[in-house]
Amino acid sequence: MNILTRVINLPGLKRKAHASRQAEGVLIALAVITLFASLRYDAFLSEYNIMTFLAYNSMFILIGLGMCFVIMTGGIDLSVGSVVALSSVVVAKVSEYGIEVALPVGILVGVTTGTINALVITRLKIVPFIATLAMMLGARGMALVISGNQSVDVSWESNFTQFGLGKMFDFIPWPVVTMLLAFAFCWLLLEKFAFGRHVLAIGGNEEASKLMGLEVNRTLFGVYVLSGALAGLSGVMLASGFGAGQPLEGLGWELSAIAAVVVGGTLLTGGLGSITSTLLGAILLGLIFNILNFENGLGTISFSAYWQSIIRGGFLLVVVVIQAKMMNRKKAH
């Protein structure tokens, strides 16, 4: 027995430490950038900027959270951007019945596409990348067909637009409240419920999870449906916060979501991940746009759209290279 216990204190991967260090890393980056921006730009920390920034980015955070779960299983969901568009279109069509109807309908749209994704992945055994790539095309096509190729009017008479434009206590925009609730839900799901454990287990080793008797398919189902549902919810925000169902919106959102998850330190190979860092990652990426807008406002340099994309790409490069260096160094110790 002494022999056995002697070897147990080997250096190894410490998940908790890893995740929290990652969160710390993103948090520090976020703090530094915020500090820089608040010193440089006058109105950066104004209530107006903070609230509109958060409200707009809530949509991205939602799909980022869903994406985080999917990626933790070792999968990917390329369809979320299109699903947001589809949901926004469908929701706009029912907006006259008020948010009480529209909200569940929007989520249902996402649940449906998520279910189809899950069926294709678990039943037809087609890898997530391909299954959701097809859904990316399919949902976009559906959105255009349903909307008749143009953005769809929402009702301004019902309480529908209140959801996207109104504020709780006249202070926090409802999208932000919704996003925070979704965040709390996802956090609990991952950290406190067996479901989250199974998600991580499957991402860690799907074969083993199967052999250990986990209902792998059921968990995968849950994950893709969750991702779909959050995209659907994001679509509701899009329709109600911008006053239209938009079949062409959401292009490339899946890539921003993936980037947010990765910047948050979640491994694309699955098995490890953090909800908190995903939230922070999404905010960090959104902040770049905000800062570029403020920078242009200073009038000293005006970044064209082209320079903006170069800067965004460059920022992503810096983040992932630093991250990679940290990871590789950790391995060396």
Next chain:
Amino acid sequence: DLPTLEKKDRYKVGFAQTESNNPWRIAETKSFKETAKTCNWDLVYTDAAGSAAKQVSDVDSMIAQGVDVIFLPPREERPLLPAVLRAKAQGIPVFLVDRSVDEKVAKPGRDYVTFLGSNFIEQGQIAAKWLIEKTGGKGMILELEGTTGSSPANDRRKGFDDEIAKHPEMKILASQSGDFARDKGRKVTETLLQTYPNANVIYAHNDEMAIGAIQALEAAGKQPGKDVLIVSVDGTRDALQAIIDGKMGVTVESSPFFGPLACSTMKRYANGEKIEHWVRVKDRVFTIDNAAKYIDEAY
């Protein structure tokens, strides 16, 4: 109850461009940037990269920065409403440029100052009328649509199609999207020409696609301008050259040079003048008669 604009020497002006991926938009941005110098503006320029949602967020960041006035070419009619309403609520006058927003919810003179721009439907109509006159009301038409779902595509289609529908001997054989892009316009034309060899007119929603169509025709051994008549909208330099070369029939101008108009309209507003609800841009029609004259003005 519109927000007023005080008279100042120098204004902080927001210009929230929708995207910069085609010559027309680039020319529009350039026009605003040049006007900023001549009209004494501090320009706050943003680019929404084709996303209506981001454009709203861009406007929000301008509001946060406390601009005096916002020029907004809304990417789409409806999704930009919240931005217009929020700017108004923060006391910032908004001028819509080149596209309008849904009049049911936001009205000029109440929620925003005015709309500066052309009439996309009318552009389609003008193109159709020219065509009808030229062909005597006969023609087999292929239509190259703009980006599916975008308002110029929808309007230019509506204006054109409605006019054509009045003439029984004109028929739109096929109508497909070429995404406002030369390459896609070429590919779609190549395919449609195979299926409809009898087509003798091509109506493109913008000049880039029209140029693509010319290339497709030439590759298929047909003579653009003779075998197939080409009608388009925009008035780019390449299109005017094509008209001069006899490859294209007409292009209806859709001018991107809004800067000077923006400057003068804003000055009028600051002076307390009442602004009409639609500051119309006079769109010219370029044909073989005047193309050579205007080609140096084109972008």
Next chain:
Amino acid sequence: MNNVDSIDLVECDMPSMGALSQAPEVVLSMQGIDKRFAGVPALSNANLALKAGEVHAIIGQNGAGKSTLIKVLNGAHKLDEGEIHFLGEAVSYASPHHAQMAGISTIFQEVNLIAYRSVTENICLGHEPKRFGMVDWRKAHAHARETLARFGLELDVEQPLGSFNIAIQQLVAIARAVALDAKVVIMDEPTSSLDEKEKAVLFRVIKELKSSGVAILYVSHHLDELFQICDQITVMRDGKTVEQKPISAMSKLDMVAAMLGKDPAEIAKGGATNFAATGQVSDEVLFSVAHLKGAAGLKDVSFDLYKSEILGLAGLLGAGRSEVARAIFGLDHEMKSGKMHLSGQPVDFNHPSRAIAAGFGFCSEDRKEDGIIPQLSVRENLTLVLLPRIAKYGLIDEAKERQLVDEFIRHLGIKTASMEQPISQLSGGNQQKVLLARWLVTNPNILILDEPTRGIDVGAKGEIQALIRRLADDGLTVLMISSEFEELVEGADRVIVLQDGHSIQELANEQLTENAIMKAIAQ
């Protein structure tokens, strides 16, 4: 049948075996089992009867169909023909999970757990104790600790499993399977990555299970250990079950004879192992290592390797043996320090390709992780290292490739449908042979073998051992790592004992006995 609810209650009590604890009865029987892969039979008319409270061994050559039989039983594969009865009912499981729910737990040949997750999670996954619908971590950890305590293991259960060595992982896998209140526990080569001490722990648990009426199906190539724990033996050959006898009625020789389908007398002539140190070692130091220090468990290792000798590395799991091999071979280069000399010249490889160019070969211990390339065929796997040498201007000489592959398949008796079969479809032992062939075909000067006979049947093991010896006699120098002290004592000319990343002793000649190694390690 058991259901999930009762699993939640496990709480580490010994499974209560009320009905089963009486006179042994057949709990599980398999009759006339046929299984074909793409038309090629892997099992034909296999039969098995398993009684409560017995440990039943299945033995057979590589590719005889042992693993397939087990996979058919627990639902990992669908059988083509035949019947399975469990507790008197005809059963057919859709997956190992279903079998497990019904009371048949399997510990697979390759450790199949989740390295990133904690020990607790690996034990409790699928049946976490819950409070208000949420996982009750306190209880879960306690449960994990108790479960492991039965194996005499005290681990920090909140650590990721991957931070423990493979033996611990194997024991955790066993603990998990056993904790599920199983009536039948299947173990496919459970000891292949355990050392003596750990084996003892495992055997204790097996005996405990047995006494509480659990039936155990046990697959192993280590015939000696069968005598310690088994009651019944079933011998498989070419997909058939050719013999079933109580172990008392069989000698090791009988077993080998039955496996090979030969006459015991004929086998007896050959001797138990084909390893015999010849003692003709030159005194020319071909390669030397001084104060080698590297990743994880490697702290200070020095030794000399003489030309054409077989040098053994002994030690417990985690002593750093594999790390020595990896460090020499140019892996984990960033973390390495120390000096190495080849024929007197200082060398330091930063990539395996450098080591290979200098005449080294390294057959690693982890077949699945850093051995086979599953999508590629036997041919492509076998010639991977050799490739640059049978190519001109970057183009492969395919005729030569085929010819060499053909030769080695025959030479090593690799059981494969053709050289174009994907290696992933070969049995574990045959995969190992292909990997060995991958290096032998390059004709290296120094060959490092990390557990070369792991998972290889006695017959082939003997052949491989003999082959290694023959090559050594022809001038090949071998550094061999093995957890089987017997193999080291018989096969190696000298043995270096490692402990905790240090080389602590050298044993040679008459000093070299199993006892001596054991004593050195226990220091």
Next chain:
Amino acid sequence: MNSHQGEMKGDKQMNTSVLEERSKVPATLSARALSQVKNNGALWAFFLLLLINILITPNFLQIQTLYVNLTQVATVAIVAIGMTLVIASGGIDLSVGALMALAGTIAPMIFLSDFAASWPALGLVLAIVVAIAVAGLAGLFNGYLISVYKIQPIIATLILFISGRGIAQVLTNGELQTFDNPSFEFIGTGRILGVPVQAIITIVLALSIAWVIKRSIYGRFLLAVGGNEKAAELAGVPAKKIKMLTYMICGLLAGIAGLISTAINSASDANQTGQLMELDAISAAIVGGVLLTGGKAPILGAVLGAAIIQLVGYTLLANGVHDAVAMVAKAVIIIVAVYLQQVKGAK
């Protein structure tokens, strides 16, 4: 070193067995080709599409239809070949569209320059070489991030996906470069013996790369790295170099495609060239039978996949089906094609 021994031993036995081998090889080869046809769901899909078109699409059986499809499929097919290699190495490349734009932008900048005005031939060669080389370098950059920093391919290539096009746009200020340069346009619009040049380029590239993959060490190493990188590394395969090389080849091919696209349009448009190409190329590679887990590189399959996707688009367009519906159809095709392949593969 006695490593020659093995070869010598081998040589001796070769004399005896090589004769039988010779006679066996062609037989197995043709048998394999046959079974490939039988087992290839994509090939069936392709023939089915042809049949449908012959039945319903007007003027389908014309040589011009073939040329139209050949010219339209060329760029996707070329990029799909590169994508197949990258996927076979276990990765993915999102940046191909941006690299097309980059190459397409750089070439005209060079042959429209003053230098090229005085040295037209040299200017043209330089334009083509430099443009393709820049795309190759960008691919190498991807490969470097992926193999040295071990950044996930999807993220590593996302960087150039985002900013690669931006670089091209900055170079031209986003403006179109129109040109009139018949020798350059020949890549896009020329014909050799009546066959469009870019079709010939595609076929030559496909066949030569397929041959290289099958016969060369690089090909074998690529599949090994894609199948199990750790194992390959341990067997002395220079995995990093192989990966970098692979991404570089993918970049080079994207560069060639970018030039073709620019040449056809007689204009370079940094904004539009190669837009959404990554999706088309990935779809083509997948329909062509590449495994996302790596270890398989069906080059000709990728070309076939591109042809199928092209033909689907052509069919729908020619029959007046709108873009939106075409998207849904494409989605279904991808799923069906991949599913059929898996079913066939499992048998």
